[in-house]
Amino acid sequence: MTNAVSARIKGDDYQAYMFWIKACQLLTHDSNIDKIIYEDDKAKAWDDVVVHYEAPEIDAYGDSVYTDYHQIKYHVTHGGSIGWENLLDPKFINATSVSFLQRLHAAQKQLAPEGKGCRFNLVSPWQIHPDDPLAKIVITQEGELQWDKFAPGGDRSQMGRIRKAMREHLGLNNDDELKVVLRPLRIVHNSDNVKQINELLNANLKAAGLKPVxxxxxxxxxxxxxxxxxxxxxxxxxxxxxxxxxxxxxLWVGNVINEKPAVQLGIRSFRRGTGNMEQDTKHMLCLLEHFEDRNIKDKSSWNEPIVTKIEQFIASSTKEQVPYHLHLDAHYSISFAAGYFLDSKSGIEVAPIQKFDGLQVWKPDKKVKYEDYPGWIYEEHLRNEDANELVITLGVRHKTIDEVNYYLEQVDLPIRRVINCTIEGGPGGAVIQNGDHAWVLADKIAAYINERPFKERFGHIHIFPAVPNALNFFIGQFARAFGPCTLYEYDFEKRTPGGYEPAITLPPKKKG
Structure with a gap:
């Protein structure tokens, strides 16, 4: 009896630890969390700790996530591990008739009917057994399941037998239905070492301005x-x-960790109208050697060495735990690539500097109401049903679609659709009001691109931007979910009709 009571108390304490670690994030000055619920009676079986976000996060699949649900599974000993059969066994969650997988299915139907919009996080000190098939398909980025490694093979293959067992256990008709059930699942390993948890909690408490334990x-x-x-x-x-x-x-002691002043960074690829960037920044990447005015000297330089230089510059100049401001006197492609290498998962706090009635730091609040700002208007044009590549035109500063269509007539690209994206109220130099507006637009266009038909996800994305560099930077921060994409630059000197050239392609090709 004593051991059972002790285990129950330790399990409750473990859940409380997880709550406070999340709660500390709520209290930080730049938190994106709207509210946290402890023992949420509206989220049966996933009610231990529920986190709602003010602005959606982007998950490992490129989907918008508005809520994280946590089932916190505590174990007294280190002796166990998680295997795929545990997910079908009610004993794994101390139940008699309903399995973990059945609870996941019920929650998915209620809260994520399309398999998107939230995450269901199984948090446990037990790890997936290294010899279990789950170890081959659950990765460490978020603990998500890689469907492309789970799906191949018929019912007699190793993965096929597991899929069949899961389908039959849940009463599903096919693998597509199973994919929807499993898409929001995350299996998260977390330490049960009390000393380590206390150290982690105290670090978070201090950062949030709370008294350490x-x-x-x-x-x-x-x-x-x-x-x-x-x-x-x-x-x-x-x-x-x-x-x-x-x-x-x-318990409140105030924000004892003072916010450090931002470090100024800069990337320059043209000189005209750029001011004295050398004096304004602590670290600067100068790419002028590759250009004659705005025109690139060698078209092959876009991807090597320019992309490599951008990636290396960002890695070497953002090692301090401080916020950064990024000056971008650079081509559209370079601003986009800078955002790509400074995506939200980089853990680096960075805001672009935008020339807008002087120089402004466009640091988005991310708590903004989307309806407060003009949004995108999408015009879709189907060119070739049998092709699989996509063209995105971003006509914010000025209209681009006619120039792009003329360019596409001159080249041989397997374009399925052209999507012309403009802003409500028409183009212009001041239609984007501030950093909040730019971030909202970036979030919305990223979500729109990520919802493209399945066929187009096998193809390339071609992006023709005419937007402020800060907006291009923000879009780049979401672009790892796009798949292969190429940015196009326009010849502003000659202004030849359809005068576009392919520039940077992401992700960069691996060397060797």
Whole structure:
């Protein structure tokens, strides 16, 4: 009896630890979290810790994620591991009739009917057994399942037998239905070492301005607090409500980690109208040697060495744990590539500098209401049903579609569709109001591209931008989910009709 009670208490404490680690993120100054729920009665079986975001995150598949649901599975010992059969066995979750996979299916039908929009995170100190087939298909980026490694093979193959067992267990008709069920699943390994968890919690508490836990004492005030709040029926927390509670309990010490001043970075590929970037930045990448005015000297230089130089510059100049401001006196392709190498998963806080009534730091709040700003208008033109490549034109500063269509008539590309993207109210130099507006537009165009038909996902994307560099940078931050894409540059000097040339292609080709 004593061991059973102890295990239950440790499991409750483990869940409380996970809550506070997430709650600390809610209290940081740049948090994207709207609210956190502890024991959410609306999310049966995935109710341990629920995190709602103000602006959607982009997950490993390129989908927008609005909510993370966590089932926190604690184990007293290190002796076990997770295998695919555990997911079908009710005993794995201490149940008698309903398995983990069945609970996932029920939640998916209720909260993610298309398999998108949220993540269901199984958090456990147990790891996937290295010899189990799950180890071959669950990767460490988010703990997501790689369907392209799970799907091949018939029902007699190793993966096919597992798919069949899962389909029959859930009463599904085919693998497409199973894919939708599994798409939002994440299997996340987390330490159960109390010392390590305390160290992680204290680091997060300090960053959030909360008093760290005294490791010389047995009790933990944060665990006691969340349990007490739950007893009183308080389990939903916004930043304001949680901050008020922590202040009342004497746990708030203020933002002891002061925000450091931003480091100025710069990338230059043309000189005219760029000012004195050398004096304005701490680190600068100068690419002028590759250009004559705005025209590239050697067209092959776009991808080598220019892309390599951009990637290396960003890696070498962003090693400090500080925010960065990025000056972009550069071509569209270069600004896009800079965003590509500074995507949200890089962990680097960076804001582009935009020339807009002077120089402005376009650091998006990401808490903005999308409906407050003019959005995209999409005009789709089908060119060749049998092709699989896609053209995106971004006519923000000026109209581009006629020039692009003329260019496409001169080249031989297997283009299936052309999508002309313009802004409500028409083109112009000031139609994008600020950094919030630019980030909203980037998020929306990325979501639109990621929803393209399955056939087009096998093809290349060709992007013809006429947008502010800051917007191009933000789009680049989302572009790892696009697949192969090429940016096109226009000859502004000659202004030849259809005067486009392919420039940077991403992702960069691997050497060797």
């Amino acid at each position: 005294d490791t010389g004492k047995i009790g933990n005030p944060y665990i006691d607090l969340i349990k007490g709040l739950l007893i009183k029926g308080k389990n939903v927390f916004t930043k304001d409500t949680l901050l008020e509670i922590c202040k009342r309990e004497g």
